[in-house]
Amino acid sequence: MATITVFINNHPYTCDAGNSVAGAIAQAHQQLVTTRQSVHGMPRTAVCGMGICFECRVTINSNAHQLACQTPVATGMQITYEETGYA
Amino acid sequence: MHSYDVIIIGAGPAGMHAAQALASRGQQVALIDDNPAAGGQIWRGVNNHATQSARAALHSPLITTYYQTRVIATLAAQQLLVETPNDAHLLHYRHLVIASGARELLLPVAGWTLPGVTGIGGLQALVKAGMPITGKRVVIAGTGPLIWPVAAFLRTHGAHIVAIAEQQSLPRLVRFGLHLARYPGKLWQAMSYATQLIGVPFWHDSHVIAISGTTHSTGVRIQRGEHQFQLACDYVALGHHLVPNLDIAQSLGCATTPTAITTTDLLATTIPHVYAIGEARGIGGLDCAIAEGHLVAAVICQDASASAQWHQRVQTERRIATAIAATFTPPHLPPLAADTIVCRCEDVSHGQLQHAPDWRTAKLQQRCGMGPCQGRICGAATQHLYGWGPDAVRPPLRPARVATLALLHAISPTAE
Numbered sequence: 152m153a154t155i156t157v158f159i160n161n162h163p164y165t166c167d168a169g170n171s172v173a174g175a176i177a178q179a180h181q182q183l184v185t186t187r188q189s190v191h192g193m194p195r196t197a198v199c200g201m202g203i204c205f206e207c208r209v210t211i212n213s214n215a216h217q218l219a220c221q222t223p224v225a226t227g228m229q230i231t232y233e234e235t236g237y238a
Numbered sequence: 239m240h241s242y243d244v245i246i247i248g249a250g251p252a253g254m255h256a257a258q259a260l261a262s263r264g265q266q267v268a269l270i271d272d273n274p275a276a277g278g279q280i281w282r283g284v285n286n287h288a289t290q291s292a293r294a295a296l297h298s299p300l301i302t303t304y305y306q307t308r309v310i311a312t313l314a315a316q317q318l319l320v321e322t323p324n325d326a327h328l329l330h331y332r333h334l335v336i337a338s339g340a341r342e343l344l345l346p347v348a349g350w351t352l353p354g355v356t357g358i359g360g361l362q363a364l365v366k367a368g369m370p371i372t373g374k375r376v377v378i379a380g381t382g383p384l385i386w387p388v389a390a391f392l393r394t395h396g397a398h399i400v401a402i403a404e405q406q407s408l409p410r411l412v413r414f415g416l417h418l419a420r421y422p423g424k425l426w427q428a429m430s431y432a433t434q435l436i437g438v439p440f441w442h443d444s445h446v447i448a449i450s451g452t453t454h455s456t457g458v459r460i461q462r463g464e465h466q467f468q469l470a471c472d473y474v475a476l477g478h479h480l481v482p483n484l485d486i487a488q489s490l491g492c493a494t495t496p497t498a499i500t501t502t503d504l505l506a507t508t509i510p511h512v513y514a515i516g517e518a519r520g521i522g523g524l525d526c527a528i529a530e531g532h533l534v535a536a537v538i539c540q541d542a543s544a545s546a547q548w549h550q551r552v553q554t555e556r557r558i559a560t561a562i563a564a565t566f567t568p569p570h571l572p573p574l575a576a577d578t579i580v581c582r583c584e585d586v587s588h589g590q591l592q593h594a595p596d597w598r599t600a601k602l603q604q605r606c607g608m609g610p611c612q613g614r615i616c617g618a619a620t621q622h623l624y625g626w627g628p629d630a631v632r633p634p635l636r637p638a639r640v641a642t643l644a645l646l647h648a649i650s651p652t653a654e
Contacts, residue, residue, distance in 0.1 A: 167368055169283075171274075174368020181370055182472070185353050185453060191585040194453050196353040198582075200363030201279055202272050203341045205610035205637075206582060216610065216637065220367065221306065223274045 157228040172230055173197045173207050173219035186219065186232040241330040242268040242302070244538060245318065247309055247486055248337035250278020251292065251524055252516030255531030256335055258295035263539040268329060269296065270304045270320060272636075278339055279359055280524055283366035310642055311633035312489045316511065319633075319645060326642035333511050333538050336487050336499060337531070340480035340517035342384075343618050345571060346580045346588065349449030350476065354456075358477035362388045365395060372396030375471040377458050379403040379446045382479030382566045390434040392475075399435070400471050403444035403460050405478075406565065411442055414565040421558060447572060449474050461572065479566040481618045482518045488631040496621060497521070497563070503549065504537045505530060513537070521562065526555035568622050580623065581616040583609020588623070597626035610637050 153168040159179050166175040177183050177197075185194035186209050197207035200220050207219040209232040219230075244260050246253045249271035257269045269276070276296060281289045296303060304320060304327075311319040318329045342357040349355065356364065358378060365371045376397045378389050381404055393399050404411065418424050444462040449455050457470045484494045492507040493500040498520035505513045515534050516527035529551040536544035574580075576589030584605040591600050597613075597620060600606040606620070607613030612635075613628075620626045634643065 170368030171364075173364060174366075177364065177369035182374070182454070183353050183356075183364070183369065189351070189582070189585050193351055193579075193585065194353055195351060195582070197356065197364055198344070198360055199342065199357045199615075200360035200367070201341065201357075203611060203614045204344075204582065208610065220364065221273060 155224060155226045157224050157226075157230060159230045160232065160234060161229075166224060168224065170224050171220055172209065172211060172217070172222045172224055172228070173200070175224050176209075176219060176230065176232075188233065239317070239328045239330055240268070240302075242266050242332070244268075244333045244335060245270065245329055245331035246335040246337055247271075247318075248278070248339050248516070248518070249273070249276035249296075249303065249305070250337060250339050250516060250527065251281060252339075252527035252531040253278070253335070253337035254292045254296060255528050256337065256515060256534050257301050257531075258292070258298070259532050259535030260538065261295075261298040261300040263535060263541070264300070265535075265539065266300055266302075268302045268304060268331075270307050270309065270318075270329075272306065272308045274306050276303065276305070279363065282363055308636045308638075309486055310635055310638045311646070312486065312635075313646075319642065321636075321638050321642045326639070326645050328645060331511070333513065334490075335534050335538075336492075336507070336512065336514045336518055337516045337527075338483040338486055338518045340482045340521055341614065341618075343478040343481045343568070343622070344476065344615055345380075345478050345619050345622060346574060346578050347446050347448065347476070348575055348578050349451065349455065351579050351582055352449055352451045352453075352455045354451065354454045354472060355449055355474045355476060358382070358384050358388050358475045360477075361473060361475040362391055365392065371473075373398065374473055375400050376473045376475060377401055377403065377446075377460075377469055377471045378475045379405075379444070379458070379460070380475075380477040380479075381405045382477060383562055384477060384479070386428065386431040386435070388475065389438065390431045393434060393438070399438045400469050401439040401441060401460070402435075403441050403446065403462070405445045405570070406442060408442045410565055414561060417558075417561040424558065445572065446474070446476065478568065480517065480521045482521065484518065484628075485614075485631050485635055487512075487514060487518065488628070489633065489635060496627075504545065505534050506537075520556075520559060522556055522559035523562070526552065526559055529555055571623070574623070580619060581606040581609065581613075583607075583611050583616075586616075591620065591624065594624070598629050600626070601629065612636070 202221040211217040243265040499514035515530035533548035574588040586606040594600040
């Protein structure tokens with residue numbers, strides 16, 4: 152499969168071109184990782200995988216609250232989320 | 239403003255087949271979906287003869303596709319306000335077909351907010367989107383026919399399925415199996431999943447009590463009959479069958495039940511010019527969705543002989559749906575601890591909600607269901623936990639950009 156480069160919290164990362172942003176973040180860490188803190192500071196990340204739960208929201212190209220599970224990766228895409236110290 | 243003979247909301251198998259069948263009868267069709275591609279949840283990343291031909295049929299000059307597009311509001315005079323990644327549009331329809339599909343019913347349990355706990359279909363969707371699963375230990379728990387294909391899929395992709403915990407009783411599952419035996423194709427499918435899952439522990443009458451971990455799920459406590467035990471795992475896939483997506487239909491004023499948009503045998507909702515097909519008409523599965531896609535096109539185009547033929551087919555498929563619904567009914571849940579989160583968006587706990595009289599009060603006083611998912615997760619959950627009915631559906635149906643909402647002002651300067 153063709154690969155492309157995206158930036159996850161400013162680190163370049165090469166992933167499969169067919170990935171979603173959620174898939175790319177998981178691939179970069181080899182597992183699902185915390186991408187959001189809840190209103191009470193609990194670690195959260197993708198749950199439903201299909202645009203329902205909104206738990207996977209991250210910032211993409213400076214646009215906040217984008218759904219990582221429903222956004223395909225694109226070359227040079229800047230994906231950011233708060234790194235909380237949670238794994 | 240763009241105008242179409244028929245707008246179809248949802249590009250899953252039902253919507254795709256409706257679009258193709260309508261275009262083949264000369265109708266101008268718009269097909270809208272919030273995902274980046276057609277196929278719905280069931281055909282995500284699936285590449286076989288059926289999906290290839292369904293996708294190819296969408297390349298008609300009469301079909302306009304709107305992907306990554308959300309319906310934000312249903313408006314008077316047969317119009318929809320929709321939002322694309324960079325833009326917003328007002329779309330006008332003569333007929334509207336709701337093929338909004340279904341989502342998983344996710345029910346709260348201690349620890350279910352930890353990263354690593356996903357839906358069952360959710361985990362499959364994430365793996366198809368690039369999430370690595372090889373060598374990961376997965377526990378699949380809950381209820382529903384989705385457990386089997388997903389478990390087989392994950393195992394084929396290298397996951398170690400630690401166990402499958404199904405809440406239903408053995409006699410109930412056996413009854414369902416006997417019913418399936420009447421449909422050779424479905425039985426064959428079930429056997430093939432079973433073959434792929436040889437050696438995986440399967441427990442009936444079992445449910446998750448708690449998921450442990452600090453920043454990621456690391457284990458799960460299971461109640462199996464009278465016994466409790468702890469399993470180590472990397473992922474917990476939890477799901478309790480499906481619930482239809484009803485919000486667009488409710489926003490239009492269509493009558494609904496908790497499990498379906500109310501329709502006639504010929505798919506008409508209670509609102510003129512509005513039809514419902516597929517899972518939104520009640521969970522019925524792939525073949526039923528496809529048949530209803532064809533039927534709605536025949537009905538809209540007043541093709542009596544095709545209507546009669548597809549109606550017959552739909553009736554057969556709906557009988558299987560009835561058996562599925564009878565088997566995988568909403569499960570009995572163990573009592574939740576007071577600190578278990580029910581509304582994930584606003585971190586509202588069971589303790590804060592258990593004495594609330596209704597959904598509306600919980601929304602107003604605790605902000606339950608007021609976060610970005612707009613109650614899509616906790617709404618169905620509280621219906622099961624507390625028996626609350628849904629509140630009126632109001633626009634915007636999804637979080638929307640201000641520029642999108644400003645389009646409403648353009649058409650009606652006096653609108654709120």
